[in-house]
Amino acid sequence: MPRALVFAFVVGAVVQAEADRPPTPQLTIEYVAPVKPGVSGAPADHVARMRVLIDMLDRQLQLHHPLTIAFVECGDANAYYRSSRSRVEVCHELWDKRRALYTHTGNGREAVDRRLRSSMTFTMFHEIGHALHDQLKLPLLGSHEDAVDDIATLWMIRLGVGEAARHAAYGHNLRAKQPHYAHDPWDEHGTGAQRGFAIACVLYGSDPERYFGVFEDMNIPAPYVGRCREEYPDRLRAWQTLLGPHLR
Ligand SMILES: [Zn+2]
Numbered sequence: 001m002p003r004a005l006v007f008a009f010v011v012g013a014v015v016q017a018e019a020d021r022p023p024t025p026q027l028t029i030e031y032v033a034p035v036k037p038g039v040s041g042a043p044a045d046h047v048a049r050m051r052v053l054i055d056m057l058d059r060q061l062q063l064h065h066p067l068t069i070a071f072v073e074c075g076d077a078n079a080y081y082r083s084s085r086s087r088v089e090v091c092h093e094l095w096d097k098r099r100a101l102y103t104h105t106g107n108g109r110e111a112v113d114r115r116l117r118s119s120m121t122f123t124m125f126h127e128i129g130h131a132l133h134d135q136l137k138l139p140l141l142g143s144h145e146d147a148v149d150d151i152a153t154l155w156m157i158r159l160g161v162g163e164a165a166r167h168a169a170y171g172h173n174l175r176a177k178q179p180h181y182a183h184d185p186w187d188e189h190g191t192g193a194q195r196g197f198a199i200a201c202v203l204y205g206s207d208p209e210r211y212f213g214v215f216e217d218m219n220i221p222a223p224y225v226g227r228c229r230e231e232y233p234d235r236l237r238a239w240q241t242l243l244g245p246h247l248r
Contacts, residue, residue, distance in 0.1 A: 027058040030070040034092045040099075041092025042071045046117055050124060056159055057128070062246050064135045069124060079123045081130035088127040095120055098171065105174060118167030122199075125152035125165075138242045145189045146198065153202040154239045162206070165199055166214055172196035173218055193218075201225075205232025 029051045034041045054069060065086050074080070074091035081088050098119055102112040129148030133140060140147040156165045175181060176192030183191045190198065197218060203211040205228040215225060 024066075025055075025058055026061070026063045026066050027054045028066065028068050029054055030068050030072070032070070032072045034073050036073060039073060039092050039096060041073070041095045042090070042120065046120070047071050049117075050121065053121070053159060053161065057155070060158075060248055061132075061243075062248055063132075067128075067131050067135070069128070079127050081127045081134065083131075083134050086131070086135075088124065088131060090120065090124050090127065094123065101175065101178070102171070115167045115171060118164035119171040121161065121164040122152060122156065122168030125155055128152070128155075132243070132246075136243075136246050143188065143190070146195075149195060149198055150202060150235055151239065151243075153199050154206075154236065157203070157206050162203055162211070166203055166211065169196040169199040169203070169214065170217070172199065201228035202232065202235060204228045205230075205235070 029047060031042070031044070031047045050069070050071075068085075068087045070087055070089045072089055072092065074089055074093060077091060077093040077097035079088070079090045079094055095116070099112065099116050102115050107115065126148055129151040130144070132138060132151065133144065133148060153162075153165045156162055172192040173196035174192075176183075176196070181192065189195065197215075197220065200211070200214040200218065204214050204225065208229055
C-alpha cells in the first residue's frame with residue numbers, strides 16, 4: 001500500500017478506534033524528546049502515526065496489564081521490552097543508526113524516510129510481540145525472536161500496514177550485506193538475511209500477488225518462494241490459536 005494510502009487508512013480507522021476503545025486505554029504512547037547533542041530520534045509526526053496504530057491495536061487486544069510504548073533516549077541503538085515496567089522502549093539512537101545506514105547505501109531522501117519509518121514501525125511491533133509473549137504467557141516453540149517477528153508481521157498485515165513490514169525485510173537484508181556485518185552463532189536473533197527472508201515469506205504467503213516483488217534483492221530461488229505460500233496457512237492458524245483468546 002502506498003505510504004499516503006497507509007496513512008489515510010490509519011487516519012480513517014481512528015474514528016472507529018475512538019468509538020471502540022476500552023474506557024481506560026491499555027496501550028499508551030510516551031515520547032521524550034532527545035537531549036543529547038547529535039541525537040535526533042523519532043520525529044513527532046511518526047510518533048503521532050504510531051499513536052493511531054496503537055489505538056487500533058488497543059481496541060482489538062485484551063491485555064492483562066497496561067503497556068507503555070516509549071520513544072526515548074536509551075544510551076544505545078536498540079529497542080527493548082522491559083517486563084518489570086511493562087514498557088516497550090524504542091530508542092532514539094536506533095532511529096539515528098538506521099537513518100545513517102539507509103542514507104549511506106545511496107537511497108534518495110524520500111526512500112530513506114519511508115524505509116526508516118517502516119523499519120521502526122516493525123521494531124515497535126516486534127517489541128510488542130515480546131510483551132504479548134510475556135503478559136499473555138503465549139507458549140512459543142523454537143526461537144522467541146523468530147516467533148515474535150512472525151507475530152509482529154501478522155499483526156501488521158491485520159492492521160493494514162504490511163507494506164511497512166516489507167521495508168523492514170529490506171532493511172534486515174541490507175544490514176546483512178554491509179562489509180563489516182558480523183553475526184555471532186549464539187546471537188538470539190537470526191542473521192539479517194534470515195530475518196528479512198522470514199518476514200518477506202510471511203508477507204508473500206499472505207498475498208502472493210500483492211507482495212510479488214518482496215524478494216527483490218534477495219536472490220531467492222523460486223522453489224523456496226513457493227514454500228512461503230504453503231507455510232502461510234499454518235503460521236496464520238498458529239497466530240490465531242495463540243492470540244484468538246485475547247482478542248476483543
Ligand atoms: Zn526481540
